[in-house]
Amino acid sequence: xxxxxxxxxxxxxxxLLEIEAPxxxxxxxxxxxxxxxxxxxxERVPLTIADYDREKGTVTIIFQKVGLSTKLLAAKEVGxxxxxxxxxxxxxxxxxxxxxVAVVGGGVGCAIAYPQAKALHExxxxxxxxxxxxxxxxVILEDEMSAVSDNYYLMTDDGTKGEKGFVTDKLKxxxxxxxxxxxxxxxxxIPMMKFVSLTTKPYGIxxxxxxxxxxxxxxxxxxxxxxxxxxxxxxxCVDGPDFDGHQVDFDELMNRNxxxxxxxxxxxxxxxxxxxxxxxxxxx
Amino acid sequence: MANMxxxxxxxPEQAPDVRNKNFEEVAMGYTAEMAxxxxxxxxxxxxxxxxxxCPVNVRIPEFIAEVAKGDFMAAYKIITSTNALxxxxxxxxxxxSQCESKCVxxxxxxxxxxxxxxxxxxxxxxxxxxxxxxxxxQNGKKVAVIGSGPSSLxxxxxxxxxxxxxxxxxxxxxxxxxxxxxxxxxxxPKAIVQKEIDKLSAMGVEVMTNMVxxxxxxxxxxxxxxxxxxxxxxxxxxxxxxxxIPGEALVGVYSANEYLTRINLMKAYISDYDTPxxxxxxVAVVGGGNVAMDAARCAKRMGAEKVYIVYRRSEKEMPARLEEIHHAKExxxxxxxxxxxxxxxxxxxxxxxxxxxxxxxxxxxxxSGRRRxxxxxxxxxxxxxxTVVMSIGTSPNPxxxxxxxxxxxNRKGCLVVNEETNQTTRxxxxxxxxxVTGAATVILAMGAGKKAAAAxxxxxxxx
Ligand SMILES: Cc1cc2nc3c(=O)[nH]c(=O)nc-3n(C[C@H](O)[C@H](O)[C@H](O)COP(=O)(O)OP(=O)(O)OC[C@H]3O[C@@H](n4cnc5c(N)ncnc54)[C@H](O)[C@@H]3O)c2cc1C
Ligand SMILES: Cc1cc2nc3c(=O)[nH]c(=O)nc-3n(C[C@H](O)[C@H](O)[C@H](O)COP(=O)(O)OP(=O)(O)OC[C@H]3O[C@@H](n4cnc5c(N)ncnc54)[C@H](O)[C@@H]3O)c2cc1C
Ligand code: SF4
Ligand code: SF4
Ligand code: FES
Numbered sequence: 001x002x003x004x005x006x007x008x009x010x011x012x013x014x015x016l017l018e019i020e021a022p023x024x025x026x027x028x029x030x031x032x033x034x035x036x037x038x039x040x041x042x043e044r045v046p047l048t049i050a051d052y053d054r055e056k057g058t059v060t061i062i063f064q065k066v067g068l069s070t071k072l073l074a075a076k077e078v079g080x081x082x083x084x085x086x087x088x089x090x091x092x093x094x095x096x097x098x099x100x101v102a103v104v105g106g107g108v109g110c111a112i113a114y115p116q117a118k119a120l121h122e123x124x125x126x127x128x129x130x131x132x133x134x135x136x137x138x139v140i141l142e143d144e145m146s147a148v149s150d151n152y153y154l155m156t157d158d159g160t161k162g163e164k165g166f167v168t169d170k171l172k173x174x175x176x177x178x179x180x181x182x183x184x185x186x187x188x189x190i191p192m193m194k195f196v197s198l199t200t201k202p203y204g205i206x207x208x209x210x211x212x213x214x215x216x217x218x219x220x221x222x223x224x225x226x227x228x229x230x231x232x233x234x235x236x237c238v239d240g241p242d243f244d245g246h247q248v249d250f251d252e253l254m255n256r257n258x259x260x261x262x263x264x265x266x267x268x269x270x271x272x273x274x275x276x277x278x279x280x281x282x283x284x
Numbered sequence: 285m286a287n288m289x290x291x292x293x294x295x296p297e298q299a300p301d302v303r304n305k306n307f308e309e310v311a312m313g314y315t316a317e318m319a320x321x322x323x324x325x326x327x328x329x330x331x332x333x334x335x336x337x338c339p340v341n342v343r344i345p346e347f348i349a350e351v352a353k354g355d356f357m358a359a360y361k362i363i364t365s366t367n368a369l370x371x372x373x374x375x376x377x378x379x380x381s382q383c384e385s386k387c388v389x390x391x392x393x394x395x396x397x398x399x400x401x402x403x404x405x406x407x408x409x410x411x412x413x414x415x416x417x418x419x420x421x422q423n424g425k426k427v428a429v430i431g432s433g434p435s436s437l438x439x440x441x442x443x444x445x446x447x448x449x450x451x452x453x454x455x456x457x458x459x460x461x462x463x464x465x466x467x468x469x470x471x472x473p474k475a476i477v478q479k480e481i482d483k484l485s486a487m488g489v490e491v492m493t494n495m496v497x498x499x500x501x502x503x504x505x506x507x508x509x510x511x512x513x514x515x516x517x518x519x520x521x522x523x524x525x526x527x528x529i530p531g532e533a534l535v536g537v538y539s540a541n542e543y544l545t546r547i548n549l550m551k552a553y554i555s556d557y558d559t560p561x562x563x564x565x566x567v568a569v570v571g572g573g574n575v576a577m578d579a580a581r582c583a584k585r586m587g588a589e590k591v592y593i594v595y596r597r598s599e600k601e602m603p604a605r606l607e608e609i610h611h612a613k614e615x616x617x618x619x620x621x622x623x624x625x626x627x628x629x630x631x632x633x634x635x636x637x638x639x640x641x642x643x644x645x646x647x648x649x650x651x652s653g654r655r656r657x658x659x660x661x662x663x664x665x666x667x668x669x670x671t672v673v674m675s676i677g678t679s680p681n682p683x684x685x686x687x688x689x690x691x692x693x694n695r696k697g698c699l700v701v702n703e704e705t706n707q708t709t710r711x712x713x714x715x716x717x718x719x720v721t722g723a724a725t726v727i728l729a730m731g732a733g734k735k736a737a738a739a740x741x742x743x744x745x746x747x
Contacts, residue, residue, distance in 0.1 A: 023500045037457055043550070043558045044457070068558055084457040086494035216550075219455050219496055220681050221522035222542035228533055233526060238683070252533050255634035259535045263560035 001081035002036075005058055010140040014064050014108055015074040016050070022057030024049075024087045030119035031093030031210070031242055034059065035218045037084035038072045045069045046215045046237075048112040049088060059087070062111030062140070089218040090241050093208065095119065098182040100126040102174065103149070104167050104196050106188020107133060110141050112210055113187040114148070121148040128179065129153065130170045132188070136161035167192065168199045181205050186245060190254045197245030207245035211236045213253060214260070227253055287324040290393025295400055304584045304615040307469045307553055311375075311607075316354070319404040323352035326396045329388055334398060337386035340366045340731040344383060344398055351401055360409045363402060368438040369730055371410060371476045374403025376467060376574075377727050378605045410479060416486040423447035425744050428512040430497045430684070433461020434726045435717025436518035437480055438733030439740075443516075444487040446741050451512075452484070453495040458549060461520055463726070465549040466541070468578050470585070471608075474548075498683035503691075503713060513747070514712045514740045517699065518733060521680045521718035527570070531628025532674070536562060536636030540571070540579045540675035547582045564671035566590040568639045570625055571675030572602040577609065579673045580617045591617045592667055596624040596644055596657045622646070622657060626664065628672055638666045680719050688713075698722050705739035706732055714740055 006018035024034060033048045051060035065071045076082060093116055095101075101120055105113035110131050120127050129149040133139050134157045146152040153170050154162025163170065171184065183206040186196035193209040200207045213225040213236050220238040227236050230247035234240065296312040297303070303310050314322065326348040334344045343362050350359035363370045377383070377399055384395035427443050429436045432454040440450045458464055460477040485491060497503065497519075506512050524539035526532050543561075546552045550559035567583040569576050572595035583591045593612070595602060598621050602609060613619070622644040631637035643663035646655040680697045692700040692709040699715040701708050706716045716732030718724055 023495070027500055041557045043560070084494050086455070086457070086496060086500075088499055089496065216542060216545055217456065219499075219522075219683065221524065222545055223524045223526065223539040224542045226526075226533065233528075233532075249533075252634075256533065256535055258634075259562070260560040263563075 001083065002085040003081045004076055004078055005056075006060075007076075007078050010062065011138045013138065014062060014111070014140050016060060016062045017073070017076070018053075018058045018060045019082070019085060020057060021059045021085045021087075024059050024085065025052045025054050025057045028052040028059060028088045029092035030115040032088035032090045033218070033241065034061065034085055034087030035089065035215065036061075036073065036082055036086075038069060038076070039083050042072065042083070043069045044084070044216055044218075045073075046089070046212070046218060048115070048210070050111050050115055051118075059085075062108070062114075064108040086218065089237055091239070093119070093185075093242050095123060095125065098125050100128075100179070100181055102128045102130060102171060102179070102181045102184045104130045104171060104184060104186040104188070104192075105132070105145070106167060106186075106192040107138065108140070109188030109192070109210075110145065113185065114141055114144055116185055116187070117145060118148040126150050128174065128181075130155065130167045130174075132156070132167035132192070133161075134158065166195075168195045171196060172199055175200070175203055175205070183208060185210075190250055190257070193245060193248075194250035197248070197250075201246055208242050209245040209248060210241050211243055211248065211253060212241065212257075214257060227256075286327050287321065289325060292325075292394045292397040292400070293318045293322040295397075300611075300614040300616070303470065304581070307585060309473055310470050310611060313407055314400055314404045316356075316404075316408070319351055319401055320354055322397050322401060323348045325389060326352070327388060333386040333388060334383045334396070338383040339725075339727045340734070342367050342383070342402070347405065348396065348398070348401055351405060356405055356408045357413070359405045360413075363405055367402075367727075367730070368441050368734065369434055369480060369726070370402050371406035372434065372463060372472060372480075373727050373730070374399050374401075374406055375472050376605075378725065380606045382727070410476070417483055419486065419488040420445055420447050422449060422488070425449065425513045426451070426511060427514045427516065427740060427744075428453060428506045428510075429516045429518065430503075431455075431461060431518040431520060431717075431719070432459035432481070432491065433518055433520050433717060433729060434463060435719075435729035435733035435736075436461070436516065437484065438730040439516045439518060439716065439737045440484055440489050440733075441487070442734055442737035443740060444484060444489050446737075448741075448744075449488065449490075450484075451490045451492060453497050453501070453506075454491065454493045455496040456549065457493050459491050459493060461518075465545045466575065466578065468544070468548050468582055470581070471578070496683070498687040503684065503688040507712065513744055514714065516733070516736050516740065517684060517708070517713065517715040517719055518717045518729070519681060519684055519719045521678045521698075521723045523679050523681045524674070525677050525679065526674055527625065527676060529625060529627055531630060531636070534628055534630055534636045535634055536564075536671045537628060538562075538671070538673045540569070540575045540673050541678065543579050543673045544575070544582065547586065553582075553586060561586065562671055564588045564669075566592075566667075566669040567671040567673060568592045568594050568625075568667055568669045569673045569675055570594045570639075571677075572597065572604060573675065573677075574604045574608055576673075576675040577604045577612045577617075579675050581608075581612055581615055583671070583673070584615055584617060588671070590669070592620055592669070593617055594620045594623050594625055594639065594641060594667070596622065597654065598622055598646060601654045620667065624657065624659065625672075629666065636670055636672055638668050639672055640664055640666050678723050680722070684719075696722055705743075706736035707739060707743075712743065
């Protein structure tokens with residue numbers, strides 16, 4: 001069992017949990033992820049390691065409540081435990097030889113981008129962060145991202161905070177203004193990563209994206225996480241999750257991630273029962 | 285006078301059209317009377333040909349003689365002197381190509397039902413002598429066992445009995461390897477596997493799940509930092525292959541590993557579990573081994589109306605156990621033999637709507653001695669399906685070899701070991717099971733685990 005030692009609601013949909021997992025904390029690196037299971041009946045769900053504290057033996061995750069598993073997880077409180085927490089999985093991101101990097105985060109993708117920006121910053125790399133959100137209500141990690149970047153650009157679709165516009169608009173103007181990026185790291189919804197990759201392609205800037213296919217084991221045994229990169233099948237859990245954005249077949253990934261749309265929707269009903277039961281168990 | 289009936293005593297089974305809608309065990313096991321009667325078919329041959337057909341040399345005529353007398357406890361002791369997992373092997377061994385293939389009774393009629401008798405004895409023991417073993421006196425040395433499939437369970441068991449402090453490190457959230465994630469409940473009830481793991485725990489074996497070795501800890505750290513005196517690697521051959529044909533990325537294409545894991549380990553067939561799975565109407569399973577039969581029979585039980593096996597050779601070449609092929613047919617699985625998929629078809633929305641196959645003919649025997657299938661040009665046809673399960677083989681996962689210095693592997697990625705001791709190319713590091721042989725059988729994995737345990741004991745005694 002893995003105990004929750006800290007909890008923060010970053011916005012109405014995004015939660016931060018710090019969880020005791022000493023073995024994982026000891027090995028974790030930026031770009032890697034964990035797979036959790038709330039209880040015996042739960043799915044195995046991947047989440048990026050947002051931060052870790054090797055001394056305390058804790059790992060921080062930041063996640064959006066999108067379906068049953070993430071809602072069950074968000075319903076846990078400090079002192080509660082979850083059944084399974086396995087990691088660190090995936091290949092840590094390589095930053096060899098980068099002098100200046102643009103980190104582009106979209107929505108909850110900022111949680112995944114944050115540890116990367118932080119790692120780069122700590123290596124002395126010049127970091128520009130472009131963070132995009134739909135509106136000001138859902139902005140997360142503003143202070144944290146600012147603290148680990150040389151320039152922090154906040155974008156909202158509706159202009160309620162920061163600048164109005166998409167992250168790709170900002171990225172393009174920064175490149176046009178003469179910023180020489182050795183790499184762009186883009187993490188967020190699949191369409192955003194696709195369009196960032198399209199934006200950087202004409203300039204030939206190396207673009208790293210972090211893919212989020214559906215996963216089970218996270219060790220390369222199910223092939224459920226397979227993605228096509230440069231025409232080859234790759235297993236995102238062991239070959240990634242980071243890949244060259246100019247090589248990724250984003251449309252295929254988007255299609256594959258829709259596989260359980262109907263099943264997940266059917267779970268919504270069951271979800272209400274599970275949540276009720278959990279609340280009941282807590283009271284008794 | 286021996287019982288000269290040409291046929292085995294029949295195994296009570298659930299009726300095909302009942303069982304293909306539930307996950308309860310298909311074969312229900314002999315009663316004591318049935319077992320004792322079947323046991324009288326054994327001729328107690330002096331030269332014991334059956335024993336040489338068993339990879340771990342179970343003393344077959346001896347245990348069967350005890351069964352005939354009704355001394356099931358004595359029979360159990362004889363079996364477990366060489367086989368750590370009789371309840372499992374009695375159910376899943378390919379007896380027709382192992383022990384039973386050598387039985388003299390098979391020259392005319394059916395072999396003695398060695399597997400069924402073994403299963404009976406193991407089940408009898410579990411039902412009647414439910415004693416947990418005690419923790420043996422400790423010798424102060426520690427051994428790490430990576431993975432928790434049959435090779436690891438057997439290795440850990442023997443080492444624990446010899447007084448070693450054993451820790452099992454398993455990547456998944458539940459221990460048992462293929463026995464829990466692959467082989468379905470209706471062939472091997474998970475309670476049997478759990479019992480074996482509980483026995484290990486009672487002997488003091490620590491089982492740590494959620495530990496992906498190579499990621500969270502390396503073998504070097506296990507030895508150097510954590511002070512383990514030896515390591516056994518039993519990580520299996522879990523990396524699935526795909527065919528590389530168009531359409532394999534469509535929604536509705538699974539590897540057998542994913543499909544079976546969702547259903548067996550993550551219990552997609554029980555509504556209390558959150559595991560999503562595709563609700564298929566028609567499923568094509570590509571392959572002809574046990575894994576393919578299991579996937580097909582699971583698909584049927586999950587409610588698919590049509591389930592097809594697509595296999596590129598003929599039934600004679602199918603590697604699956606005879607009983608599974610027979611059961612699959614009874615349950616309504618349709619076989620498309622000598623057929624090879626060339627393409628998976630897209631319904632226009634990125635979902636599977638069919639599989640295009642090519643007919644094959646058997647040509648000259650190939651290196652494996654099996655006649656090589658050759659395509660018949662222009663014989664393409666389409667089977668309408670909404671789900672395809674690829675079950676064309678697996679190989680060892682590279683995670684351990686790529687993170688451990690000095691571990692040699694062969695061309696196929698299998699760990700190289702000394703055949704006598706199962707030691708890898710690194711001192712103190714042993715390996716066995718599918719990680720060494722590539723996908724094989726439970727009994728071979730178990731045998732390798734026992735052999736390695738003996739070698740580890742020898743090594744550590746002298747160290
Ligand atoms: C390597 C990796 C790292 C990730 N890191 C984070 C993170 O740090 N924070 C975070 O909030 N999310 C992250 N995700 C995404 C997260 O795993 C999914 O949101 C999760 O599956 C939701 O589970 P659920 O049961 O709550 O929702 P579900 O009920 O499973 O799904 C709800 C909706 O999301 C879709 N969906 C299901 N699985 C995924 C998936 N893997 N990716 C995208 N959509 C999916 C479903 O089709 C459905 O429409 C990561 C994914 C991967 C593969
Ligand atoms: C669906 C299916 C049906 C089968 N049917 C039969 C049958 O009827 N009869 C028969 O004899 N054989 C059958 N087999 C084959 C048999 O199950 C295997 O040969 C046997 O289980 C191999 O045992 P093992 O101990 O080598 O490894 P496995 O049983 O494969 O177990 C390996 C374990 O190691 C874990 N692991 C892997 N990597 C790591 C790591 N890095 N760190 C920690 N843990 C790790 C895995 O999660 C797994 O639990 C079947 C196989 C399958 C898949
Ligand atoms: S272990 Fe398998 S091969 Fe050996 S006797 Fe038992 S059933 Fe036959
Ligand atoms: S070969 Fe057959 S009949 Fe002879 S001892 Fe073995 S099981 Fe009995
Ligand atoms: S999640 Fe199973 S292979 Fe990647």
